[in-house]
Amino acid sequence: MATTKKRIYLSPPDVGQRERAYLLAALDSGWIAPVGPDLNAFEADIVKRTKTRHAVALSTGTAAIHLALRACGIQPGDRVYCSTFTFAGSVNPVIYEKGIPVLIDCDRHSWNLDPTLLAEALANDARNGTLPKAVVLTHLYGQSADLTPIVSACTQYAIPLIEDSAEALGATYHSQSVGTFGLCGIFSFNGNKIITTSSGGMLVCNDSVIAERIRKWSTQSRENCIHYEHTELGFNYRLSNLLAAIGRAQLESLDEKIAICKAHYQAYAEAFKDIPSITMMPICKYGEPNYWLSCITLAPTSGNNPTSIVKTLESENIESRPLWKPMHLQPFYRNAPTVGGDVSADLFNRGLCLPSGTNMTHDERDRVIEIVRKCLLPK
Ligand SMILES: Cc1ncc(COP(=O)(O)O)c(C=O)c1O
Structure with a gap:
């Protein structure tokens, strides 16, 4: 239904x-x-x-x-x-x-x-x-x-x-x-x-x-x-x-929006910290991000892939997305010379972006967390 x-x-x-x-x-x-x-x-x-x-x-x-x-x-x-x-x-x-x-x-x-x-x-x-x-x-x-x-x-x-x-x-x-x-x-x-x-x-x-x-x-x-x-x-x-x-x-309101996006990232990190198959996007010490989107990667052993999570979230009327598909894997750029490429390909295969809107409520975020946890908690 x-x-x-x-x-x-x-x-x-x-x-x-x-x-x-x-x-x-x-x-x-x-x-x-x-x-x-x-x-x-x-x-x-x-x-x-x-x-x-x-x-x-x-x-x-x-x-x-x-x-x-x-x-x-x-x-x-x-x-x-x-x-x-x-x-x-x-x-x-x-x-x-x-x-x-x-x-x-x-x-x-x-x-x-x-x-x-x-x-x-x-x-x-x-x-x-x-x-x-x-x-x-x-x-x-x-x-x-x-x-x-x-x-x-x-x-x-x-x-x-x-x-x-x-x-x-x-x-x-x-x-x-x-x-x-x-x-x-x-x-x-x-x-x-x-x-x-x-x-x-x-x-x-x-x-x-x-x-x-x-x-x-x-x-x-x-x-x-x-x-x-x-x-x-x-x-x-x-x-x-x-x-x-x-x-x-x-x-x-940019600073306000950055603070909200950072709070989303931190809330996801806290909610997933007991799930070993989820890793948050790394934050580098050399700067301060704006936390535009909260992204996660899934361990290859999790039994899930980004597409299955995106579909499960969609069935609950929640929009999410796999990470950007690297340009060297795009049909249009298939002939473009490439230096390396395995790291971004691996991240694309294992990563997704979770709802991160500055107008998302805490209750809405909890809905997202509950579904992602259900998908990835060890069975
Ligand atoms: C990394 C990156 N580069 C370029 C663009 C292009 O920006 P616009 O959509 O304003 O043309 C976007 C976003 O859309 C983007 O995410």
Whole structure:
């Protein structure tokens, strides 16, 4: 019999009176196009929050990665190193520019790009004269990658680093915001992210020339003329002023939302600590994550796999998901060169994301815990 219990979503948007007030004020102001005071203020708020110099509000995180790659001057046939354990939006922009993504595995203790594999691959390239044009690094599930050795390897070979921080707004590495260590960083405000503008993105960087070029490209590269004049290719990638107003309201509650996500993670960890076949996603000491999604892995001996748990939860009207399927296992990327790949493949086979919404109640979380425990308690 189908359950009548209220649906629990994985990570739904959490908006309230503040978003309503900011959005209606923006609407009433008449600034409803992708230009206006909320757009400027949202960029300034992100600059302040991440302690970077410049921010450009864009229509999606994917668009932000695309323009960051163009800022690196990617040409057809250029190789770009990418995290394989990520979402497709991180790697697809390399294909938009006809580049060749080279997919690099993660390590087990951070689930993020393995710095040793990166350093070895770059050293090898330097010997063979095949260095990549850029590195796109994902900070997965709200936790920073181990940036010191990654930045140092990129610096050694003068390779620009783009930090895909789509999932990680608010996360830090040694107290510094993710997204601010490389040439450019990007954030996503898609509906499932820790803060949302329904759809939206932001590019941050410390270089004013790059920031201005990207801002111009995002508005169809329109020149500063009375008529429409274009001297280079442009894109329609600017964020709407209305969505920026929602973003400003959301950003005001970012710390509150991080605290709630952290409490979810800790409650799951406490509830599963007597079940040896469940391991929580590791938390690295070098930084503070935003705990966007609480993820677990299952011991191979548990007799369960992520799909069976996802289906059991679904039968109780609860949404969960296997971990990201690595890009090197995606049919579309089957021919992409790959460095390593076994670690992310293993995590994908054994891992899942549990409901982590900032509006999930304690009772709802207890429903999730009860079902997962029932599936995995030793029989
Ligand atoms: C790691 C990662 N990169 C890129 C993106 C793309 O962001 P957007 O959906 O805003 O284009 C997302 C999320 O959707 C993501 O999770």
